[in-house]
Amino acid sequence: MPYAVPFMMLGAVLFGIGLVGFLTRRNLIIMFLCTEVMFQGVLLNLIAMGLRHGNLQGQGFGLFVLVVAAVEAGLGLAIVVLLYRRRGTLDAESWRTMRG
């Protein structure tokens, strides 16, 4: 089963890239895509784990993750559009009227 490890590493790297991207990029859409990258990292991890144990539950889980990611994509983009309409910008920093 050691061949699962590289996939896990890759998943972790993807997750990390998404994480860092989410934290550093200002554009709402890119931030959102970064969460998608994080989800894909998880997906990869799940598949790697399935590989490790030799069963399909991980892949099944992965399919559900894809669905959820799609749902969130739909919802997320709708929200981004809404926000863009209000402010005319995709800069995340412009949404900080409430604080404290």
Add this chain to the structure above:
Amino acid sequence: MSVHPMISMLAPELVLIVAASLLLIVGHSRRAFVLDSLPALTLIALGVALWLAIGRPGGGIRSTHSLQIDALVYYARWITLCVGVLIVLVNRHVPAARERGEYFALMLFSLAGISLVAVADDMILLFLALELVSVPTYVLIGLSRTDVRAQEATGKYFFLGAFAAAFMLYGFSFLYGIGGTTTLFGSSAAERSLAQLLVDQPALRSDPLTMVGLMLVLAGIAFKLAAVPLHYYVADVYHGAASPVAGMLGFVPKFAGILALVRVASVIDWQWTPATFWLLWAMAVATMFVGNTLALMQTNAKRMLAYSSVAHSGYMLVALLAGPGLASTAIDAPTRNGVTAALFYMAIYGLMNLGAFAALAYIRSPESDEPVDDLEDLAGASQRHPAACLALAVCVLSLMGIPPMAGFLGKLYVFSAAIAAADSTPHPAAMIWLVVIGVGNSAIAAAYYLRIIATCYLRPALGPGVATRCDALRAGLAICAIGVVGFFAFPNVLSREAGRAGQVCAAARSERTIGQTAARRTTARESPAASALPRE
């Protein structure tokens, strides 16, 4: 008439989901009377679900097809549905007629999600249920107000929610990875399940993968609970949402989070390693402290209640850290059983928090004719709205934990469970300190709760009283207030059920730990379950 067991097992949730779908369709009608009847339809759906949920967990069925139906599920359903009715009442006036169908549909989805969290015996289902709870709430916030703040709140909540969900999911993937199964408990010892695995191979408990997975899942749950360090969004989101939705947000994700936490902790049999124990301990302390000190600084009523909701999560974490105890030593009383205490607290918290937000929605600022936002808007409100302010005061005092409000009993259960657990955890002094910090925090909390009451009662009235005209809102507020007092006088109704639910965890725990220990004497020696018991 025979139905598929899954349908009968999930009947209440199915009713909610079907009704929600129906609402989505009917909501597009142009006829006013149809639109006006939508809230009633929602209530009917909840009522039917409640009717279906009545009963006791059957003797045989515990877990099949990735579902487990036990007392905890029943408790979750009852509380969700009952509070759900109140949430619907309080939200009756919020959506515009055109959006009503979607609005209540989303609400029903969210509520259905809560009981699904309790039902789930599978990581996938658990994750999906948690998402089912959260996703509709993102939208609800946006629907509740056209204000720019609502949009900002939606955006923040969504982005941070997705971010946290990724962590949780990542955690689940690790948990799957250690055993190669997504089943949490399984229907029998023979079935491969995570819980069984951890009992069979105690070494796995301290495996880094388990640890990381567990902690990431807990982090995701902490987001739902609004516990430190994932509490950041709370104030902004509550602030942006309309008060009725904020009231709902105090209950729905939090209850789901509690249920999920109970399930996950049951998987590892409430056996915390020292590191996890101290982490949870620190989390509980930090959650109480951060919530209360931040609330202390607020001048906005909704933000104040939002941060107070953080603090309340801290109290519930105290109870959960205390754990269910062992069935044989624990009487099933909430005062002994941390799970019971947390469940009881959660129900009461749902009531009192919703009541407080309902009052904020009911009372309107005399200047802007908007529902109360800033604390100043409440100035002298007691003379303009005596009954509403009384209800608000009752709810706030209950949040404060002053008798004779049910919140006091909640505190009683939580802290008493913590004290009782002191001897059964490896760190008795830590639990006692937790109690001391907890009660100290309720004193800090009193300072800002008191400001709400003081603003209502001790200030001269600013102008003529205007209130949100909605009988349902009024009824919801009244029921919350009466419930808060009523459950103080007659807590047994609730605590008995919470006790049954908490008992499940305790019983399951002893069954597994002790049963397995007896079965396999050889492994029992090294078993952390046995070694976690204090040295005799």
Add this chain to the structure above:
Amino acid sequence: MTGDVTQLAVWILLAPLMGSILIGMIGLRGLRDRAHWLAILGVAAALVAAVMLFNDLRAIPNAERAAAFEKSHVVYDWFRADAPTGGRGWFPVEFRIDSLTSVMLLTVLSVSLLVIVYSVGYMRDHHGQGERGYERFFAFLALFVFSMCALVLAGNFLLLYLGWELVGLCSYLLIGFYYQKPSAAAAAKKAFLVNRVGDFGFGLGILLIYWRCGDLSYTYVFSDAGRAALDGYETIVALLLFCGAVGKSAQLPLHVWLPDAMEGPTPVSALIHAATMVTAGVYMVARCGAIFTASPTAMAVVAIIGGATALFAATIALTQFDMKRILAYSTISQLGYMFLGLGVHAPASAIFHLFTHAYFKALLFLGAGSVMHAMAGEIDIRRFGGLARGLKITAATFWIGGLALAGFPLFSGFWSKDEIIHAALNHAPILGGLALLTALLTAFYTFRMIFLAFHGPQRLPPGVEHAHESVAWMTVPLLLLSIGAIGAGGVAMASGDFNIHAWLGPVVAPHGEWSGAESHAGGEDLTLMIVSGALSIVGTIAAWYVYRRRPAIATVVPILLPGPHQLLYQKYYVDELYDALIVSPLRRLGRFCFGMDRYVINTLLWLITAVPRSIGFMLKETMQVGAIQGYAMGMAVGVLLIVWVVLAGS
């Protein structure tokens, strides 16, 4: 017999009390100017009862007296300290009815009655209308009589303390009778507080007695068992009790309140601050002879304080000009004699002096009151003179009182004072010498006052046309009192039960503890009599010489000796001393306490509450910045921290 006596005692208490309460209840509207009748009636009834009581006591055969006198007459249970484990446990309201009691009762009640009668005339304006507060005055007086009787009748220390405090209260109320005068209000307060200081010791003494004896009844405490229980503690107990006496009887160093107490109406000064209440200390020490005599130290202290006070007050009296103040200092001085008598083991003589003093001092005060009445409230002897012409009866009776006070031979004061001096000389010659010196001074200042006020050319204060003799309500008591002032000394020479020494003997010396000093009771030391008589005459003549014959001396002396004169005139600066040493520092301490509350304790509290607030502020400013990514960063860091901790910990 007991029941009978107890009943009489109850009547003695109830009659004035009822009078007082009735006046209080209906006096305001119903009685006004007739309020005095109730008081007179009550006190007269009590006096009758006291006489009957005296007769009842006399009826007891000599052999049984000691036993009968020690008896406790319980009326009812008051309260208790400990639940009964064995004995009664209760502190009862009980009486001690013996010869000492009866002497005190007769003295108190007879003087009281006369003073009350006198007050009927005194407390009216020129039109015969009662002054403002007329009924209040009589209510208080009757209350005082009740309290004083309670003090005297008390059968245990608690009841004694009750009477003790109640008379203090009446004194407070009556000194402050003219409450609108700031000086009167201040004097009232001062009297109460100075007494409280004494009572502090007195109270501790009682506590100590209880601690040792487990009982407060005289019957037990003075019994052999009680005295055994007190063994080793007699001195401290006696001294603590004596503290109370020092306060109440205005002895050094707590004498300061009495001169100020003259702010009260003159009858009050006569009754309370001269004849009766202030002698309570003397009575108490005599009563507690069993304790005092067991401690030579305590006896010495009593004697020394008494002797010193006698001389000290007399010197002050030399320079004062206020008639009532002179009399007040003379009272202090005479009380000093009484304590001297007690201290030198002559309790019967002390009580004897108390008895005579009551009459002549009341007489003097009432006379002063009569003068005051005639002079429209003026009391400064520099402002008037030669009043003997206008106020014949007053002057005559004042002379009688003065002679008695000065210890002029054959007047009552002569006999009683002489006994004390005699005992003092026997016991402590130095104190005896001081007492003789005091006798000389007494005669001098008494007649200084008399000569200045009544003789010489007539001078009247502005606004007074004629010096009118007072009404009969006032003069008749004066006359009656002068009979007492002349004849009261007779009780020392009478025979049988009417002889004060014989009568008091079984009480004040039941165990023979008062040593032989009493034995001279029958036959006086003739030499001493001559010496002391001569001294009083010398004093009188000196006064005549200085103030009538060569008035220049009186004006020159203060100029020649400014220091001593000023010292005396300012009463040795004791008030100022107390103010600087005690009152002001205390008040500063009070301000300090209050300031501490406001600035120290509350600041500390504020600091404690500032902790969560500052934490909240910091969190709010640093964490809750409102940016999505800021929040996400916090979350990510938090989660990573958690993961790191868990990994590091496992």
Add this chain to the structure above:
Amino acid sequence: MGFLAQHILSVIIFFPIAAAIGLLLMPASDPRAIRRNAFLASLATLVFAIVATVYYVDQQRGPQGFHGLALAERCQWISDPLPYNLGGDRPAKLQVQYYVALDGISLPLLLLTALLTPLAIWSSFESIRERVREYYALLLLLHGAMLGVFCARDLLLFYVFFEFTLIPLYLIIGIWGGSQRRRAADMFFLYTLAGSVLTFAAVLYLGWQAFANVRDPADGARVLTFELERLYQLAAEGHLTPSVQSILFLALFAGFAIKVPLFPFHTWLPLAHTEAPTAGSAILAGVLLKLGTYGFLRLSLPMLPVASVTFAPWIAVLAIIGILYGALAAWVQTDIKKLVAYSSVSHLGFCLLGMFSLKMSGLTGSLLYMVNHGLSTGALFLLVGMIYDRYHTREMAELGGLARRMPVFAFFLIFFTLSSIGLPGLNGFIGEFLVLLGAFTSHSTAGGTPPGPLGVWYAVPAALGIVLGAIYMLHLCRAVLFGPLREPRGSQGHAADAHGTTLPADLTLRETALLAPLAACCLWLGVAPKPLFNVMQPPVQSQVLARMRPAMTATLAGNRPASPRVTDADPKSIRTRAVQANPSARTEGR
């Protein structure tokens, strides 16, 4: 009568609360009816209290005297959620009860409360003109809660009532108080709450200990209970080690010492007293402060005897400092009400001093002192209120010589001053004397009693407090009553108050009738308190002193009390057995 006889205490507690709710339902437009009904309700409560007293005396009459509890009433409040028991060893149950009963310690305080509240309500008729309905409703709520505290025999119930008193009084101070009312109300609420949350923690700990150690005598079950009798057993049977007792004692102390208030936790009191409306001050001083002393007497002493003995000298020192400090601070006040407020600090110091002498005399005196202080200080606050109603000032500098204008007032002021400074013949003396006697003789072993922790040198400085007490009270009388007449500008004798009603110069009949019962009680307690002693002392002996005795005896012997014996009910051994008894646990687990 059957119902009343069985439920008299519940009636006493809940009648005012029900009346408060009824009052809130009345139309606000008729303040006269509201006032009247509130007054009648409180009077009815007083009648019930008297009826209860009659029952109590009736039930307790017998060879044993007034010994135990009477009029007990109990029902389950929070009980077993499940009827069955999963554990292998013994049945266990939860029994948080509504349990009320009377004994001779609570009876006097119950009567005091029942007496003071109607008077406080009556005293507000003139002065409270705004939000009348809420005002009286809150007073009645407060009334019920206070009565509940004194009746409760279950620690949790006690705490519930104890805490509940905060809310009504907070609002009373905050709404109808003086210019600094919000600050005063906040400080009062938060300070006392901050203390009592720690008390709460201790309450919970005691409940858990009871569960771990005490068996139900009926069926041998372990019971999670807060019933006082059971909790008393803990220390008696040695389940609480001295160090645990100390911690618990401090936790209870936090709540009670602030409530009392003991120096240096007293700073909320002058503020709250000064700012509260008259009735609020009277009740605050009269009853609420007693909740703290009552808590010490009822809970700390018998429940934690070893710690009480250990801490007694410290508390006594604080009490003595409080006596002197309060008196000195009172002396320099210029505000009459603040003076009286500081006097409370001083007086309550006496109360605690007597209590911690741990002698019958001191404890009786302390209990009596509570009653006395309630009567006299309550009355003094009413009197201050009467001045304020007329002159709208409480500054001594602006007042003077009022004896001329208001002779009846002067009579009462002097009367209650005398009661307050302990004039024999009035109530104050007996309490004060017994307190000092207790402290003074604390160390003695006369009568076979074990020696108490205090001694002569505690009594002597405390006795100085008597002198200081006279100083500041007479200072007050002198400033207000005596001297030339001085009234604030604009008020000639009868000041027209803000609401246009005029009060006569002297007290009205109503005001006189308010003070007269208090004065009568003062006199009665001063002259013939025997019945009260008969009622108080047996329970003080059996409920408090008897439970303290072992601890005190141990201290006498100079060694710590025996280490707690490990009984088979010890939680650790339970666990052991639970692990061994697993087969049954498995089968019954579901």
